[in-house]
Amino acid sequence: MKLPSEQIPVYSLPDFSSPERKSQQFQVEVFDANRHFSVKYPHRHDFFEVLFLLKGSGFHVIDSNKYEIKPPCVFFMSPGQAHKLELSNDIEGYIFIFTADFYLLNRSNQNSLIEFPYFYTLHQDNPPLLLENENDIRFLETLFRQSIAEISQTGDFIPEMLRSILDLILTTCAARYPVNKNLLNKGKGQILVKRFFHLLEKNHQKNLLLNDYAGMIGITSNHLTQTVKQLTGKTSSQIIKAKQLLEIKRLLVHTNLSVSEIASQLNFDDQSYFTKFFKRETGQTPLQYRTESFY
Numbered sequence: 001m002k003l004p005s006e007q008i009p010v011y012s013l014p015d016f017s018s019p020e021r022k023s024q025q026f027q028v029e030v031f032d033a034n035r036h037f038s039v040k041y042p043h044r045h046d047f048f049e050v051l052f053l054l055k056g057s058g059f060h061v062i063d064s065n066k067y068e069i070k071p072p073c074v075f076f077m078s079p080g081q082a083h084k085l086e087l088s089n090d091i092e093g094y095i096f097i098f099t100a101d102f103y104l105l106n107r108s109n110q111n112s113l114i115e116f117p118y119f120y121t122l123h124q125d126n127p128p129l130l131l132e133n134e135n136d137i138r139f140l141e142t143l144f145r146q147s148i149a150e151i152s153q154t155g156d157f158i159p160e161m162l163r164s165i166l167d168l169i170l171t172t173c174a175a176r177y178p179v180n181k182n183l184l185n186k187g188k189g190q191i192l193v194k195r196f197f198h199l200l201e202k203n204h205q206k207n208l209l210l211n212d213y214a215g216m217i218g219i220t221s222n223h224l225t226q227t228v229k230q231l232t233g234k235t236s237s238q239i240i241k242a243k244q245l246l247e248i249k250r251l252l253v254h255t256n257l258s259v260s261e262i263a264s265q266l267n268f269d270d271q272s273y274f275t276k277f278f279k280r281e282t283g284q285t286p287l288q289y290r291t292e293s294f295y
Helices: 100-104 134-151 158-176 187-206 210-217 221-232 236-254 259-265 271-282 286-293
Strands: 026-032 043-045 048-055 058-062 065-068 073-077 082-087 092-098
Touching: 026 048, 026 134, 026 158, 048 134, 048 158, 058 073, 092 134, 092 158, 100 158, 134 158, 187 210, 187 221, 187 236, 210 221, 210 236, 221 236, 236 259, 236 271, 236 286, 259 271, 259 286, 271 286
Parallel strands: none
Antiparallel strands: 026 092, 043 082, 048 073, 048 092, 058 065, 058 082
């Protein structure tokens, strides 16, 4: 039987940085079995992550999706996602983690991060970029190596240099990332939906209503629902409900919080309604789901 913890750990960027770089908003380093810190799995980040793997095998579980690791490949993660890595001992690659503030500094387009196809994806999945072109592989490896070389330097222009290299990494990956052709001409709608996903990730514990999210974006709830339905095949309310259920399941499986504590943490005022809501959507009570997940 698994022994859950009290919470799913949430790591911030300073948790992954050496003491001399605690105040910085980025970190880039070699990713292998000898990394200088350990983390609990599953866990969340409050930053963005690009994981470039060149050797090894295993699985990467991101939220409810499990992906086989087939190097050379690149995984992307957005803030708030829960993930778990199952890696072979011969894993080799690089990792670049960064905050939105670091990347967006001095950018006129503050949506540029979520415009990349692999962050806050419309179908809420995270398939890796599988690299087949040897030139692309070597180019990305050069960029990561140069980033590691630059991060050890000092000077006023080093952060800007790292920001430029990061932009080149992200842009290169975006150019090679497979995109649904049906979505290519829906740019404004995609950004609206991604903003909705971003806000949902940041505020899911508050148990907000559809009108609340529409108000944050500055549109009507009907406009939001129509756009989300057109691009995802689901209504805004369905996506909010799915996010609630995902969070409940995470806490039931990966923590030892009681049902009433989970209801309170997710801002359900009535535990009875919380239990009925979960059973109506899953066919099981919260305790039944927890028990079956442990065996």
